[in-house]
Amino acid sequence: MNTPTTDPTAQRGEQHGLKLSSLFRLQWEPAQDAHVLLYPEGMVKLNQSAAQILLRCDGTRDLPALVAELEEAFNAKGIAPEVEAFVEHARLRGWLE
Secondary structure: OOOOOOOHHHHOOOOOOOEEOOOOEEEEEOOOOEEEEEEOOEEEEOOHHHHHHHHOOEOOOOHHHHHHHHHHHOOOOOOHHHHHHHHHHHHHOOOEO
């Protein structure tokens, strides 16, 4: 008998790759000297940490893999709570699918 999954992590995308919503485009903006998220109504200027997280949200990494890659890339440990908080914020803003 098939039963629907009620795993909240699966519903939040942690079992699947995190991916930028198709409504947004992430790009480097020289005039802003920063990465920005472009969308029909405007633009969001990102700080470096937010940009590094979103640059990796291409659908190929789940949350644990994203944290591991960031920790390795920036020689940092214990950043999971901050990354998780940002990912949740990005989901609430509609930036991530």
